[in-house]
Amino acid sequence: MPVYKKVRKDGTSAWYYDFCYRGQRYRAVGGTTKTQALRIQEKVRSMVMLGEYGLVAQVKDPKFEDFAVTYLQRRQHLRSQKRDNLSVRTLTPFFRGRTLKRISAGDIEDYISKRLAEGRAPATVNRELTCLKRMYNLAIKWKEATYNPVNDVDFLEEPPGRTRYLSEEEAQRLIDSAIDHLKPIIITALNTGMRLGEILNLKWQQVHIERVLDPYIEVENTKNNKKRNIPLNDDMVVLLDSIAHKEDDFVFHGLFGDPVKYIKVPWRTALKRANIKDFRFHDLRHTFASHFIMKGGDAMTLKEILGHSSLKMVERYTHLASSHKRRQVNNLNGAFTIRHLYATSAAKAMNDGQQTSLSS
Numbered sequence: 001m002p003v004y005k006k007v008r009k010d011g012t013s014a015w016y017y018d019f020c021y022r023g024q025r026y027r028a029v030g031g032t033t034k035t036q037a038l039r040i041q042e043k044v045r046s047m048v049m050l051g052e053y054g055l056v057a058q059v060k061d062p063k064f065e066d067f068a069v070t071y072l073q074r075r076q077h078l079r080s081q082k083r084d085n086l087s088v089r090t091l092t093p094f095f096r097g098r099t100l101k102r103i104s105a106g107d108i109e110d111y112i113s114k115r116l117a118e119g120r121a122p123a124t125v126n127r128e129l130t131c132l133k134r135m136y137n138l139a140i141k142w143k144e145a146t147y148n149p150v151n152d153v154d155f156l157e158e159p160p161g162r163t164r165y166l167s168e169e170e171a172q173r174l175i176d177s178a179i180d181h182l183k184p185i186i187i188t189a190l191n192t193g194m195r196l197g198e199i200l201n202l203k204w205q206q207v208h209i210e211r212v213l214d215p216y217i218e219v220e221n222t223k224n225n226k227k228r229n230i231p232l233n234d235d236m237v238v239l240l241d242s243i244a245h246k247e248d249d250f251v252f253h254g255l256f257g258d259p260v261k262y263i264k265v266p267w268r269t270a271l272k273r274a275n276i277k278d279f280r281f282h283d284l285r286h287t288f289a290s291h292f293i294m295k296g297g298d299a300m301t302l303k304e305i306l307g308h309s310s311l312k313m314v315e316r317y318t319h320l321a322s323s324h325k326r327r328q329v330n331n332l333n334g335a336f337t338i339r340h341l342y343a344t345s346a347a348k349a350m351n352d353g354q355q356t357s358l359s360s
Contacts, residue, residue, distance in 0.1 A: 003030055003037035017041035021048050023101050025147040060144045064095040064103065067144060071135050087131035090115075100136070100145045105152035108132070112156070122156035129155055163316050165287040170276060177273035181254050182266045184239055188252075189284035191236045193292070193306050194219065196281050200260050202251045204244070209237050219307070228307045286317075293317045 007013045015037035017030040026044060030037025062070075068088045075084060094111050095103055108129070115125045132150050139145035166174065175186055188199050198219050209215045215232040232240070243251070250259040267281060285306070292302055302314050 003034055003041060005034070017044065019045060020147065021045065023104055023147050023149050024048075061099045061101045062144055063097065063099050065092050065097075067100060067135065067139060068092050070142075070144075071138060074138075083127065084131055087128045088135075090128055091132055100139055101147075103149055105149045108149060108153045112153070116156075123158045126155050126158060129153065163286050163290065164279060164283045165290040166276070166279070166283075168291070170274070171287060173274040174270055174276060178270040179266050181252070181260065182263060182270060184243060185252055185260065185263065186270075186284065187239055188236065189281070190288055191233055192217065192230050193285050193288035193302075194230065195285060196263070200250075200252065200263075203249050204251060205249075207240055207251060209240050209244075226307070228304065230305055289314065289317045 003015050003017050005013055005015050013032075014029045015031055015034050016027060017037050017040060018025070018027040019041060020026070026048060028044075030040040068091070072081075072084060072088060075081060078084075091111075094114065095107070098107075112125055112129070115128070116122075129150060133148060136145055136148035136150055140148060171190055175183055175190075178186055185199055188194060188202075189196070194202075194217075202217065202219075206218045208218070209232065215237050216229045217232060218227060218229055220227050240251070252260050254260045263281070271277070271279060289302055289306060292305075293299070299311055299314050299318055302317065303311055306314065308314060
């Protein structure tokens with residue numbers, strides 16, 4: 001990258017050099033003129049190539065497999081540990097033997113090509129790239145790397161995510177087909193959009209139905225550890241009030257009063273009884289979101305309820321509102337119009353209907 005000029009807040013200016021060598025970035029003030037900056041840049045570049053530049057000795061450069069162990073050890077307390085383990089297990093064989101500094105954007109492109117050739121979906125490869133990018137960001141923070149080569153790689157385009165949702169009739173059929181301790185779990189998912197893990201780990205201290213005007217559930221997002229408040233409708237307040245046992249920690253219990261941990265068998269049984277196919281528990285979250293939008297809810301509110309980081313995450317649902325837009329616009333009929341035109345049109349429609357009735 002050529003040298004460039006930068007104006008400071010106080011009005012003074014300086015020329016900076018900025019270049020990369022073997023995945024490591026070097027950027028600093030080179031002088032008050034372009035000529036000075038070019039001269040300093042060449043001097044620093046020569047020192048770096050000879051291994052004489054001071055920053056090189058200050059930053060460690062571990063092998064990928066060694067840093068991977070450190071990375072997993074320091075993140076084992078996070079809920080993303082399982083996903084991290086899978087990604088690191090896949091990344092390590094490819095990058096084994098290379099130090100972090102020796103891995104380039106080209107190497108990462110080769111990795112992407114290999115994974116696609118193995119038949120892996122773009123979404124899967126992107127999750128692995130996300131893990132690799134996070135590893136480098138933390139390596140920089142821990143002084144074990146100075147540059148993140150993943151920043152120079154384009155992530156793969158992913159096809160639109162699956163949006164399978166139930167009609168109201170199918171949802172009721174599913175509830176009716178479920179065993180007793182599964183019913184409130186399904187109803188909660190349908191009315192709040194909560195993830196299965198969030199529901200099964202829900203404790204009474206997170207439930208605030210005593211707030212008559214704005215009852216809500218406080219949830220810690222299982223993906224990013226951020227808290228969000230989920231408003232409760234009247235049906236949810238009635239449900240939670242009916243099962244409330246304040247002496248218990250967990251809200252939902254199994255047949256013998258113990259907290260529910262697994263629902264795979266009763267879930268599959270309920271689906272079979274309700275004659276619902278190709279449907280996962282997570283699709284109840286899609287069902288909530290889809291009906292929320294179709295009933296006039298806005299995308300921003302949905303984003304906050306679901307705990308998504310951006311509006312792009314809820315774009316998959318917004319097209320569902322199109323078939324309901326005309327119905328909502330029709331609510332304005334007669335409010336803003338030229339009265340005699342509206343009356344003439346209504347009379348014509350009535351007259352056409354009468355003639356059709358007589359002719360039949």
